[in-house]
Amino acid sequence: MSWKDEVATLKAERNAVILAHNYQLPEIQDIADYTGDSLALSRQAAATDADVIVFCGVHFMAESAKILSPGKTVLIPDERAGCSLADSITAEQLAEWKAQYPDAVVVSYVNTTAEVKALTDICCTSSNAVDVVESIDPDREILFCPDQFLGAHVKRETGRENIRIWPGECHVHAGINGKELAEQAQAHPDAPLYIHPECGCANSAIYLAGEGVVEPERVHMLSTGGMLDRAHGEQSGTVLVATETGMLHQLQQAAPETNFKPVNPRAECRYMKMITPEKLVESLRQMRDEVTVDPEIAGKARASLERMIELGNPGSGE
Structure with missing residues:
Protein backbone atom coordinates (compact mmCIF):
# COMPACT_ATOMS: atom_id res chain seq x y z
CA MET A 1 0.00 0.00 0.00
CA SER A 2 1.34 3.44 -0.92
CA TRP A 3 1.49 6.14 1.76
CA LYS A 4 -1.31 8.00 -0.01
CA ASP A 5 -3.53 4.91 0.04
CA GLU A 6 -2.79 4.37 3.72
CA LEU A 25 5.72 20.25 1.20
CA PRO A 26 3.91 19.94 -2.16
CA GLU A 27 3.02 16.28 -1.58
CA ILE A 28 1.41 17.18 1.74
CA GLN A 29 -0.56 20.02 0.13
CA ASP A 30 -1.74 17.70 -2.62
CA ILE A 31 -3.16 15.06 -0.27
CA ALA A 32 -4.91 17.48 2.09
CA ASP A 33 -8.66 17.99 2.13
CA TYR A 34 -8.10 21.73 2.52
CA THR A 35 -5.04 23.85 1.79
CA GLY A 36 -4.67 27.49 2.70
CA ASP A 37 -3.99 30.01 5.46
CA SER A 38 -4.13 28.87 9.06
CA LEU A 39 -7.27 30.67 10.28
CA ALA A 40 -9.28 29.78 7.18
CA LEU A 41 -8.26 26.14 7.62
CA SER A 42 -9.30 26.11 11.28
CA ARG A 43 -12.67 27.61 10.42
CA GLN A 44 -13.19 25.12 7.58
CA ALA A 45 -12.37 22.20 9.86
CA ALA A 46 -14.77 23.48 12.52
CA ALA A 47 -17.57 23.41 9.96
CA THR A 48 -17.01 19.73 9.07
CA ASP A 49 -18.43 16.68 10.85
CA ALA A 50 -14.92 15.21 11.25
CA ASP A 51 -13.99 13.77 14.65
CA VAL A 52 -10.26 14.29 14.07
CA ILE A 53 -8.36 17.25 12.62
CA VAL A 54 -4.82 16.58 11.37
CA PHE A 55 -3.14 19.95 10.99
CA CYS A 56 -0.10 19.89 8.75
CA GLY A 57 1.41 23.19 9.78
CA VAL A 58 3.04 24.56 12.91
CA HIS A 59 1.96 24.31 16.52
CA PHE A 60 0.09 27.59 16.99
CA MET A 61 -2.07 26.70 13.96
CA ALA A 62 -3.10 23.39 15.51
CA GLU A 63 -3.87 25.26 18.74
CA SER A 64 -6.18 27.61 16.83
CA ALA A 65 -7.97 24.61 15.34
CA LYS A 66 -8.49 23.20 18.84
CA ILE A 67 -9.72 26.56 20.12
CA LEU A 68 -12.36 26.71 17.38
CA SER A 69 -13.17 22.96 17.60
CA PRO A 70 -12.95 22.08 21.30
CA GLY A 71 -14.91 18.85 20.82
CA LYS A 72 -12.64 17.48 18.11
CA THR A 73 -9.31 15.67 18.49
CA VAL A 74 -6.52 17.75 16.92
CA LEU A 75 -3.25 16.17 15.83
CA ILE A 76 -0.06 17.68 14.43
CA PRO A 77 2.22 15.16 12.68
CA ASP A 78 5.28 16.54 14.49
CA GLU A 79 4.73 18.38 17.76
CA ARG A 80 8.20 19.96 17.45
CA ALA A 81 7.04 22.05 14.48
CA GLY A 82 7.15 25.47 16.11
CA CYS A 83 7.19 29.04 14.85
CA SER A 84 9.86 31.67 15.44
CA LEU A 85 7.27 34.46 15.18
CA ALA A 86 4.87 32.92 17.70
CA ASP A 87 7.85 32.30 19.99
CA SER A 88 8.91 35.95 19.81
CA ILE A 89 6.42 36.94 22.52
CA THR A 90 5.33 34.92 25.56
CA ALA A 91 2.27 35.35 27.71
CA GLU A 92 4.49 36.58 30.53
CA GLN A 93 6.05 39.23 28.29
CA LEU A 94 2.65 40.38 27.04
CA ALA A 95 1.31 40.59 30.60
CA GLU A 96 4.26 42.80 31.61
CA TRP A 97 3.73 45.00 28.52
CA LYS A 98 0.02 45.36 29.29
CA ALA A 99 0.83 46.36 32.87
CA GLN A 100 2.89 49.28 31.54
CA TYR A 101 -0.05 50.50 29.39
CA PRO A 102 -3.18 49.39 31.27
CA ASP A 103 -5.61 51.41 29.12
CA ALA A 104 -4.27 50.16 25.77
CA VAL A 105 -6.06 47.75 23.44
CA VAL A 106 -4.05 44.62 22.66
CA VAL A 107 -4.13 43.50 19.02
CA SER A 108 -2.38 40.20 18.38
CA TYR A 109 -1.62 38.54 15.08
CA VAL A 110 -3.07 35.04 14.78
CA ASN A 111 0.54 33.80 14.63
CA THR A 112 0.65 33.61 18.41
CA THR A 113 0.23 30.98 21.11
CA ALA A 114 -3.10 30.27 22.76
CA GLU A 115 -1.81 31.85 25.98
CA VAL A 116 -1.03 35.10 24.16
CA LYS A 117 -4.41 35.10 22.43
CA ALA A 118 -6.03 34.67 25.86
CA LEU A 119 -4.48 37.99 26.95
CA THR A 120 -5.51 39.70 23.72
CA ASP A 121 -8.47 42.02 23.17
CA ILE A 122 -8.82 41.31 19.45
CA CYS A 123 -6.85 39.17 17.00
CA CYS A 124 -6.02 40.02 13.42
CA THR A 125 -4.70 38.38 10.27
CA SER A 126 -2.26 39.89 7.80
CA SER A 127 -5.16 40.59 5.44
CA ASN A 128 -7.42 42.36 7.95
CA ALA A 129 -4.91 43.91 10.40
CA VAL A 130 -5.56 47.40 9.01
CA ASP A 131 -9.35 46.95 9.32
CA VAL A 132 -9.02 45.66 12.89
CA VAL A 133 -6.90 48.62 13.98
CA GLU A 134 -9.19 51.10 12.22
CA SER A 135 -12.17 49.64 14.12
CA ILE A 136 -10.63 50.73 17.44
CA ASP A 137 -11.35 54.13 19.00
CA PRO A 138 -8.66 56.45 17.54
CA ASP A 139 -8.02 57.88 21.00
CA ARG A 140 -7.16 54.45 22.45
CA GLU A 141 -3.53 53.41 22.50
CA ILE A 142 -2.80 50.09 20.80
CA LEU A 143 -0.27 47.40 21.66
CA PHE A 144 0.37 45.43 18.47
CA ASN A 162 -0.64 55.83 19.13
CA ILE A 163 0.33 52.28 18.21
CA ARG A 164 3.19 50.53 19.99
CA ILE A 165 4.76 47.61 18.13
CA TRP A 166 6.43 44.55 19.63
CA PRO A 167 9.86 43.83 18.02
CA GLY A 168 9.10 40.25 16.92
CA GLU A 169 9.65 38.66 13.54
CA CYS A 170 9.42 35.50 11.47
CA HIS A 171 13.01 34.46 10.79
CA VAL A 172 12.14 33.40 7.24
CA HIS A 173 10.27 36.55 6.22
CA ALA A 174 12.72 38.84 7.99
CA GLY A 175 15.47 37.30 5.85
CA ILE A 176 13.86 38.45 2.58
CA ASN A 177 15.63 41.78 2.36
CA GLY A 178 15.36 44.99 0.39
CA LYS A 179 18.58 44.47 -1.57
CA GLU A 180 17.29 41.19 -3.01
CA LEU A 181 13.96 42.78 -3.82
CA ALA A 182 15.57 45.73 -5.62
CA GLU A 183 17.83 43.43 -7.65
CA GLN A 184 14.95 41.16 -8.69
CA ALA A 185 12.67 44.10 -9.48
CA GLN A 186 15.32 45.60 -11.77
CA ALA A 187 16.01 42.24 -13.43
CA HIS A 188 12.27 41.77 -14.13
CA PRO A 189 11.02 45.31 -14.82
CA ASP A 190 7.51 44.23 -15.82
CA ALA A 191 6.89 41.73 -13.04
CA PRO A 192 4.27 42.38 -10.35
CA LEU A 193 5.56 42.05 -6.78
CA TYR A 194 3.60 39.89 -4.32
CA ILE A 195 4.97 40.85 -0.90
CA HIS A 196 3.91 39.39 2.42
CA PRO A 197 3.64 42.13 5.10
CA GLU A 198 5.86 40.05 7.42
CA CYS A 199 8.80 40.48 5.05
CA GLY A 200 11.85 42.50 5.91
CA CYS A 201 11.66 43.95 2.40
CA ALA A 202 8.15 45.39 2.82
CA ASN A 203 9.36 48.86 3.78
CA SER A 204 11.90 48.74 0.96
CA ALA A 205 9.13 48.02 -1.54
CA ILE A 206 7.19 51.07 -0.40
CA TYR A 207 10.38 53.15 -0.57
CA LEU A 208 11.23 51.93 -4.08
CA ALA A 209 7.70 52.72 -5.23
CA GLY A 210 7.86 56.16 -3.64
CA GLU A 211 11.18 56.91 -5.32
CA GLY A 212 9.90 55.81 -8.72
CA VAL A 213 12.38 52.92 -8.94
CA VAL A 214 9.42 50.52 -9.08
CA GLU A 215 6.01 51.50 -10.42
CA PRO A 216 3.61 51.67 -7.43
CA GLU A 217 1.02 49.59 -9.27
CA ARG A 218 3.48 46.68 -9.34
CA VAL A 219 3.62 46.47 -5.53
CA HIS A 220 0.99 44.30 -3.83
CA MET A 221 1.08 43.70 -0.05
CA LEU A 222 -0.75 40.40 0.36
CA SER A 223 -1.40 37.60 2.81
CA THR A 224 -0.80 34.13 1.37
CA GLY A 225 -4.54 33.86 0.75
CA GLY A 226 -4.47 37.24 -0.96
CA MET A 227 -1.60 36.09 -3.17
CA LEU A 228 -3.61 33.09 -4.27
CA ASP A 229 -6.69 35.19 -5.01
CA ARG A 230 -4.65 37.59 -7.13
CA ALA A 231 -2.82 34.77 -8.93
CA HIS A 232 -6.06 33.56 -10.48
CA GLY A 233 -6.08 36.77 -12.54
CA GLU A 234 -2.52 36.36 -13.87
CA GLN A 235 -2.24 35.14 -17.45
CA SER A 236 1.47 34.86 -18.24
CA GLY A 237 4.83 36.50 -17.63
CA THR A 238 6.75 36.60 -14.35
CA VAL A 239 5.55 37.43 -10.85
CA LEU A 240 8.06 38.04 -8.05
CA VAL A 241 6.98 36.50 -4.76
CA ALA A 242 8.30 37.53 -1.34
CA THR A 243 7.20 34.87 1.13
CA GLU A 244 8.10 31.31 2.12
CA THR A 245 8.83 29.25 -1.00
CA GLY A 246 6.17 26.62 -0.28
CA MET A 247 3.61 29.16 -1.50
CA LEU A 248 4.84 28.77 -5.07
CA HIS A 249 3.16 25.36 -5.40
CA GLN A 250 -0.34 26.76 -4.92
CA LEU A 251 0.38 29.85 -7.01
CA GLN A 252 1.63 27.75 -9.92
CA GLN A 253 -1.50 25.63 -9.80
CA ALA A 254 -3.65 28.77 -9.82
CA ALA A 255 -1.91 30.22 -12.91
CA PRO A 256 0.07 27.51 -14.77
CA GLU A 257 1.19 29.86 -17.54
CA THR A 258 2.76 32.34 -15.12
CA ASN A 259 6.34 32.11 -13.84
CA PHE A 260 6.20 32.68 -10.08
CA LYS A 261 9.73 33.49 -9.02
CA PRO A 262 10.82 33.76 -5.36
CA VAL A 263 12.58 36.96 -4.36
CA ASN A 264 14.70 34.79 -2.08
CA PRO A 265 14.81 31.10 -3.14
CA ARG A 266 16.34 30.21 0.24
CA ALA A 267 13.29 31.45 2.17
CA GLU A 268 12.26 28.05 3.50
CA CYS A 269 10.78 27.41 6.95
CA ARG A 270 12.43 24.39 8.53
CA TYR A 271 9.49 23.98 10.90
CA MET A 272 6.95 23.76 8.10
CA LYS A 273 9.08 21.21 6.31
CA MET A 274 9.20 18.96 9.39
CA ILE A 275 5.82 17.54 8.38
CA THR A 276 6.55 14.64 6.01
CA PRO A 277 4.41 11.88 4.46
CA GLU A 278 5.91 9.37 6.89
CA LYS A 279 4.99 11.51 9.90
CA LEU A 280 1.49 12.10 8.57
CA VAL A 281 0.93 8.35 8.28
CA GLU A 282 2.31 7.70 11.77
CA SER A 283 0.15 10.44 13.25
CA LEU A 284 -2.99 8.85 11.84
CA ARG A 285 -1.89 5.31 12.69
CA GLN A 286 -1.08 6.02 16.32
CA MET A 287 -3.24 9.12 16.91
CA ARG A 288 -0.10 10.70 18.31
CA ASP A 289 1.05 14.27 18.96
CA GLU A 290 -2.38 15.44 20.06
CA VAL A 291 -2.69 19.18 20.65
CA THR A 292 -4.64 20.29 23.69
CA ILE A 309 -14.72 37.68 13.06
CA GLU A 310 -17.58 39.93 14.21
CA LEU A 311 -16.04 42.81 12.25
CA GLY A 312 -17.25 41.09 9.09
CA ASN A 313 -13.84 40.73 7.46
CA PRO A 314 -12.16 37.83 9.27
CA GLY A 315 -9.42 37.48 6.69
CA SER A 316 -7.97 34.12 5.88
CA GLY A 317 -4.93 33.83 8.11
CA GLU A 318 -1.32 34.78 8.17
Whole structure:
Protein backbone atom coordinates (compact mmCIF):
# COMPACT_ATOMS: atom_id res chain seq x y z
CA MET A 1 0.00 0.00 0.00
CA SER A 2 1.34 3.44 -0.92
CA TRP A 3 1.49 6.14 1.76
CA LYS A 4 -1.31 8.00 -0.01
CA ASP A 5 -3.53 4.91 0.04
CA GLU A 6 -2.79 4.37 3.72
CA VAL A 7 -3.63 7.95 4.53
CA ALA A 8 -6.95 7.59 2.70
CA THR A 9 -7.76 4.37 4.58
CA LEU A 10 -6.80 5.75 7.99
CA LYS A 11 -8.61 9.02 7.33
CA ALA A 12 -11.83 7.12 6.68
CA GLU A 13 -11.36 4.93 9.76
CA ARG A 14 -10.72 7.93 12.03
CA ASN A 15 -13.30 10.21 10.39
CA ALA A 16 -10.47 12.69 10.00
CA VAL A 17 -9.95 15.84 7.96
CA ILE A 18 -6.45 16.79 6.80
CA LEU A 19 -5.42 20.44 6.67
CA ALA A 20 -2.24 21.70 5.00
CA HIS A 21 -0.81 25.18 5.22
CA ASN A 22 0.40 26.83 2.01
CA TYR A 23 4.03 26.46 3.17
CA GLN A 24 3.90 22.69 3.50
CA LEU A 25 5.72 20.25 1.20
CA PRO A 26 3.91 19.94 -2.16
CA GLU A 27 3.02 16.28 -1.58
CA ILE A 28 1.41 17.18 1.74
CA GLN A 29 -0.56 20.02 0.13
CA ASP A 30 -1.74 17.70 -2.62
CA ILE A 31 -3.16 15.06 -0.27
CA ALA A 32 -4.91 17.48 2.09
CA ASP A 33 -8.66 17.99 2.13
CA TYR A 34 -8.10 21.73 2.52
CA THR A 35 -5.04 23.85 1.79
CA GLY A 36 -4.67 27.49 2.70
CA ASP A 37 -3.99 30.01 5.46
CA SER A 38 -4.13 28.87 9.06
CA LEU A 39 -7.27 30.67 10.28
CA ALA A 40 -9.28 29.78 7.18
CA LEU A 41 -8.26 26.14 7.62
CA SER A 42 -9.30 26.11 11.28
CA ARG A 43 -12.67 27.61 10.42
CA GLN A 44 -13.19 25.12 7.58
CA ALA A 45 -12.37 22.20 9.86
CA ALA A 46 -14.77 23.48 12.52
CA ALA A 47 -17.57 23.41 9.96
CA THR A 48 -17.01 19.73 9.07
CA ASP A 49 -18.43 16.68 10.85
CA ALA A 50 -14.92 15.21 11.25
CA ASP A 51 -13.99 13.77 14.65
CA VAL A 52 -10.26 14.29 14.07
CA ILE A 53 -8.36 17.25 12.62
CA VAL A 54 -4.82 16.58 11.37
CA PHE A 55 -3.14 19.95 10.99
CA CYS A 56 -0.10 19.89 8.75
CA GLY A 57 1.41 23.19 9.78
CA VAL A 58 3.04 24.56 12.91
CA HIS A 59 1.96 24.31 16.52
CA PHE A 60 0.09 27.59 16.99
CA MET A 61 -2.07 26.70 13.96
CA ALA A 62 -3.10 23.39 15.51
CA GLU A 63 -3.87 25.26 18.74
CA SER A 64 -6.18 27.61 16.83
CA ALA A 65 -7.97 24.61 15.34
CA LYS A 66 -8.49 23.20 18.84
CA ILE A 67 -9.72 26.56 20.12
CA LEU A 68 -12.36 26.71 17.38
CA SER A 69 -13.17 22.96 17.60
CA PRO A 70 -12.95 22.08 21.30
CA GLY A 71 -14.91 18.85 20.82
CA LYS A 72 -12.64 17.48 18.11
CA THR A 73 -9.31 15.67 18.49
CA VAL A 74 -6.52 17.75 16.92
CA LEU A 75 -3.25 16.17 15.83
CA ILE A 76 -0.06 17.68 14.43
CA PRO A 77 2.22 15.16 12.68
CA ASP A 78 5.28 16.54 14.49
CA GLU A 79 4.73 18.38 17.76
CA ARG A 80 8.20 19.96 17.45
CA ALA A 81 7.04 22.05 14.48
CA GLY A 82 7.15 25.47 16.11
CA CYS A 83 7.19 29.04 14.85
CA SER A 84 9.86 31.67 15.44
CA LEU A 85 7.27 34.46 15.18
CA ALA A 86 4.87 32.92 17.70
CA ASP A 87 7.85 32.30 19.99
CA SER A 88 8.91 35.95 19.81
CA ILE A 89 6.42 36.94 22.52
CA THR A 90 5.33 34.92 25.56
CA ALA A 91 2.27 35.35 27.71
CA GLU A 92 4.49 36.58 30.53
CA GLN A 93 6.05 39.23 28.29
CA LEU A 94 2.65 40.38 27.04
CA ALA A 95 1.31 40.59 30.60
CA GLU A 96 4.26 42.80 31.61
CA TRP A 97 3.73 45.00 28.52
CA LYS A 98 0.02 45.36 29.29
CA ALA A 99 0.83 46.36 32.87
CA GLN A 100 2.89 49.28 31.54
CA TYR A 101 -0.05 50.50 29.39
CA PRO A 102 -3.18 49.39 31.27
CA ASP A 103 -5.61 51.41 29.12
CA ALA A 104 -4.27 50.16 25.77
CA VAL A 105 -6.06 47.75 23.44
CA VAL A 106 -4.05 44.62 22.66
CA VAL A 107 -4.13 43.50 19.02
CA SER A 108 -2.38 40.20 18.38
CA TYR A 109 -1.62 38.54 15.08
CA VAL A 110 -3.07 35.04 14.78
CA ASN A 111 0.54 33.80 14.63
CA THR A 112 0.65 33.61 18.41
CA THR A 113 0.23 30.98 21.11
CA ALA A 114 -3.10 30.27 22.76
CA GLU A 115 -1.81 31.85 25.98
CA VAL A 116 -1.03 35.10 24.16
CA LYS A 117 -4.41 35.10 22.43
CA ALA A 118 -6.03 34.67 25.86
CA LEU A 119 -4.48 37.99 26.95
CA THR A 120 -5.51 39.70 23.72
CA ASP A 121 -8.47 42.02 23.17
CA ILE A 122 -8.82 41.31 19.45
CA CYS A 123 -6.85 39.17 17.00
CA CYS A 124 -6.02 40.02 13.42
CA THR A 125 -4.70 38.38 10.27
CA SER A 126 -2.26 39.89 7.80
CA SER A 127 -5.16 40.59 5.44
CA ASN A 128 -7.42 42.36 7.95
CA ALA A 129 -4.91 43.91 10.40
CA VAL A 130 -5.56 47.40 9.01
CA ASP A 131 -9.35 46.95 9.32
CA VAL A 132 -9.02 45.66 12.89
CA VAL A 133 -6.90 48.62 13.98
CA GLU A 134 -9.19 51.10 12.22
CA SER A 135 -12.17 49.64 14.12
CA ILE A 136 -10.63 50.73 17.44
CA ASP A 137 -11.35 54.13 19.00
CA PRO A 138 -8.66 56.45 17.54
CA ASP A 139 -8.02 57.88 21.00
CA ARG A 140 -7.16 54.45 22.45
CA GLU A 141 -3.53 53.41 22.50
CA ILE A 142 -2.80 50.09 20.80
CA LEU A 143 -0.27 47.40 21.66
CA PHE A 144 0.37 45.43 18.47
CA CYS A 145 2.20 42.11 18.60
CA PRO A 146 4.26 40.26 17.74
CA ASP A 147 5.37 41.04 14.17
CA GLN A 148 7.22 44.32 13.77
CA PHE A 149 6.98 44.37 9.96
CA LEU A 150 3.22 43.78 9.90
CA GLY A 151 2.93 46.39 12.66
CA ALA A 152 4.89 48.88 10.57
CA HIS A 153 2.60 48.15 7.61
CA VAL A 154 -0.49 48.78 9.77
CA LYS A 155 0.94 52.00 11.19
CA ARG A 156 1.80 53.24 7.70
CA GLU A 157 -1.64 52.38 6.28
CA THR A 158 -3.68 53.78 9.17
CA GLY A 159 -1.50 56.78 9.96
CA ARG A 160 -1.96 56.10 13.67
CA GLU A 161 0.78 57.35 15.95
CA ASN A 162 -0.64 55.83 19.13
CA ILE A 163 0.33 52.28 18.21
CA ARG A 164 3.19 50.53 19.99
CA ILE A 165 4.76 47.61 18.13
CA TRP A 166 6.43 44.55 19.63
CA PRO A 167 9.86 43.83 18.02
CA GLY A 168 9.10 40.25 16.92
CA GLU A 169 9.65 38.66 13.54
CA CYS A 170 9.42 35.50 11.47
CA HIS A 171 13.01 34.46 10.79
CA VAL A 172 12.14 33.40 7.24
CA HIS A 173 10.27 36.55 6.22
CA ALA A 174 12.72 38.84 7.99
CA GLY A 175 15.47 37.30 5.85
CA ILE A 176 13.86 38.45 2.58
CA ASN A 177 15.63 41.78 2.36
CA GLY A 178 15.36 44.99 0.39
CA LYS A 179 18.58 44.47 -1.57
CA GLU A 180 17.29 41.19 -3.01
CA LEU A 181 13.96 42.78 -3.82
CA ALA A 182 15.57 45.73 -5.62
CA GLU A 183 17.83 43.43 -7.65
CA GLN A 184 14.95 41.16 -8.69
CA ALA A 185 12.67 44.10 -9.48
CA GLN A 186 15.32 45.60 -11.77
CA ALA A 187 16.01 42.24 -13.43
CA HIS A 188 12.27 41.77 -14.13
CA PRO A 189 11.02 45.31 -14.82
CA ASP A 190 7.51 44.23 -15.82
CA ALA A 191 6.89 41.73 -13.04
CA PRO A 192 4.27 42.38 -10.35
CA LEU A 193 5.56 42.05 -6.78
CA TYR A 194 3.60 39.89 -4.32
CA ILE A 195 4.97 40.85 -0.90
CA HIS A 196 3.91 39.39 2.42
CA PRO A 197 3.64 42.13 5.10
CA GLU A 198 5.86 40.05 7.42
CA CYS A 199 8.80 40.48 5.05
CA GLY A 200 11.85 42.50 5.91
CA CYS A 201 11.66 43.95 2.40
CA ALA A 202 8.15 45.39 2.82
CA ASN A 203 9.36 48.86 3.78
CA SER A 204 11.90 48.74 0.96
CA ALA A 205 9.13 48.02 -1.54
CA ILE A 206 7.19 51.07 -0.40
CA TYR A 207 10.38 53.15 -0.57
CA LEU A 208 11.23 51.93 -4.08
CA ALA A 209 7.70 52.72 -5.23
CA GLY A 210 7.86 56.16 -3.64
CA GLU A 211 11.18 56.91 -5.32
CA GLY A 212 9.90 55.81 -8.72
CA VAL A 213 12.38 52.92 -8.94
CA VAL A 214 9.42 50.52 -9.08
CA GLU A 215 6.01 51.50 -10.42
CA PRO A 216 3.61 51.67 -7.43
CA GLU A 217 1.02 49.59 -9.27
CA ARG A 218 3.48 46.68 -9.34
CA VAL A 219 3.62 46.47 -5.53
CA HIS A 220 0.99 44.30 -3.83
CA MET A 221 1.08 43.70 -0.05
CA LEU A 222 -0.75 40.40 0.36
CA SER A 223 -1.40 37.60 2.81
CA THR A 224 -0.80 34.13 1.37
CA GLY A 225 -4.54 33.86 0.75
CA GLY A 226 -4.47 37.24 -0.96
CA MET A 227 -1.60 36.09 -3.17
CA LEU A 228 -3.61 33.09 -4.27
CA ASP A 229 -6.69 35.19 -5.01
CA ARG A 230 -4.65 37.59 -7.13
CA ALA A 231 -2.82 34.77 -8.93
CA HIS A 232 -6.06 33.56 -10.48
CA GLY A 233 -6.08 36.77 -12.54
CA GLU A 234 -2.52 36.36 -13.87
CA GLN A 235 -2.24 35.14 -17.45
CA SER A 236 1.47 34.86 -18.24
CA GLY A 237 4.83 36.50 -17.63
CA THR A 238 6.75 36.60 -14.35
CA VAL A 239 5.55 37.43 -10.85
CA LEU A 240 8.06 38.04 -8.05
CA VAL A 241 6.98 36.50 -4.76
CA ALA A 242 8.30 37.53 -1.34
CA THR A 243 7.20 34.87 1.13
CA GLU A 244 8.10 31.31 2.12
CA THR A 245 8.83 29.25 -1.00
CA GLY A 246 6.17 26.62 -0.28
CA MET A 247 3.61 29.16 -1.50
CA LEU A 248 4.84 28.77 -5.07
CA HIS A 249 3.16 25.36 -5.40
CA GLN A 250 -0.34 26.76 -4.92
CA LEU A 251 0.38 29.85 -7.01
CA GLN A 252 1.63 27.75 -9.92
CA GLN A 253 -1.50 25.63 -9.80
CA ALA A 254 -3.65 28.77 -9.82
CA ALA A 255 -1.91 30.22 -12.91
CA PRO A 256 0.07 27.51 -14.77
CA GLU A 257 1.19 29.86 -17.54
CA THR A 258 2.76 32.34 -15.12
CA ASN A 259 6.34 32.11 -13.84
CA PHE A 260 6.20 32.68 -10.08
CA LYS A 261 9.73 33.49 -9.02
CA PRO A 262 10.82 33.76 -5.36
CA VAL A 263 12.58 36.96 -4.36
CA ASN A 264 14.70 34.79 -2.08
CA PRO A 265 14.81 31.10 -3.14
CA ARG A 266 16.34 30.21 0.24
CA ALA A 267 13.29 31.45 2.17
CA GLU A 268 12.26 28.05 3.50
CA CYS A 269 10.78 27.41 6.95
CA ARG A 270 12.43 24.39 8.53
CA TYR A 271 9.49 23.98 10.90
CA MET A 272 6.95 23.76 8.10
CA LYS A 273 9.08 21.21 6.31
CA MET A 274 9.20 18.96 9.39
CA ILE A 275 5.82 17.54 8.38
CA THR A 276 6.55 14.64 6.01
CA PRO A 277 4.41 11.88 4.46
CA GLU A 278 5.91 9.37 6.89
CA LYS A 279 4.99 11.51 9.90
CA LEU A 280 1.49 12.10 8.57
CA VAL A 281 0.93 8.35 8.28
CA GLU A 282 2.31 7.70 11.77
CA SER A 283 0.15 10.44 13.25
CA LEU A 284 -2.99 8.85 11.84
CA ARG A 285 -1.89 5.31 12.69
CA GLN A 286 -1.08 6.02 16.32
CA MET A 287 -3.24 9.12 16.91
CA ARG A 288 -0.10 10.70 18.31
CA ASP A 289 1.05 14.27 18.96
CA GLU A 290 -2.38 15.44 20.06
CA VAL A 291 -2.69 19.18 20.65
CA THR A 292 -4.64 20.29 23.69
CA VAL A 293 -5.45 23.73 25.11
CA ASP A 294 -6.53 24.43 28.68
CA PRO A 295 -10.31 25.10 28.51
CA GLU A 296 -10.06 28.41 30.42
CA ILE A 297 -7.29 29.67 28.11
CA ALA A 298 -9.16 28.38 25.06
CA GLY A 299 -12.30 30.28 26.07
CA LYS A 300 -10.46 33.59 26.41
CA ALA A 301 -8.50 32.99 23.21
CA ARG A 302 -11.71 32.13 21.35
CA ALA A 303 -13.22 35.44 22.44
CA SER A 304 -10.33 37.40 20.90
CA LEU A 305 -10.80 35.53 17.61
CA GLU A 306 -14.58 35.97 17.64
CA ARG A 307 -14.24 39.73 18.16
CA MET A 308 -12.22 39.85 14.96
CA ILE A 309 -14.72 37.68 13.06
CA GLU A 310 -17.58 39.93 14.21
CA LEU A 311 -16.04 42.81 12.25
CA GLY A 312 -17.25 41.09 9.09
CA ASN A 313 -13.84 40.73 7.46
CA PRO A 314 -12.16 37.83 9.27
CA GLY A 315 -9.42 37.48 6.69
CA SER A 316 -7.97 34.12 5.88
CA GLY A 317 -4.93 33.83 8.11
CA GLU A 318 -1.32 34.78 8.17
